[in-house]
Amino acid sequence: MSLVTADKIFLCVGLIDFGGLFVLLGIALHLAYTKTDVMLNHLKNCPAVMIRAPFKNGGPWGRLFLLGAIMGVVTTPRIYLRDEGASTEDLKSFPAHLKRKLVVLQWADWGLLFVMCGLATVVTFDLL
Structure with a gap:
């Protein structure tokens, strides 16, 4: 069985994408x-984060859930500032490197997820 060049490219992109996600x-x-404790100390006046703080003790999934909430507040603060789910002072004092x-x-995750959906679309509609 031989692979066509398009199949090889598809396979390489899929493996790189899957590996990147891991x-x-x-x-x-x-x-x-x-860094959870540092992030929670800087966002202690943000209800959107502090309501999820007990998930810190929930193992890896709980920590990822809490990290997702923190990434959401840090990446898109306007959404949380509008409904008072975040504090302006906390966001200003958050460490820039973190x-x-x-x-x-977050943007790398979204990008790799977009590539994965594109690959699924190619397979679904048999575009190769």
């Missing part, structure tokens, strides 16, 4: 286990 999951877990890591992590 790498980003590992980075997210590392951030969740090492904010940059969270924003890059």
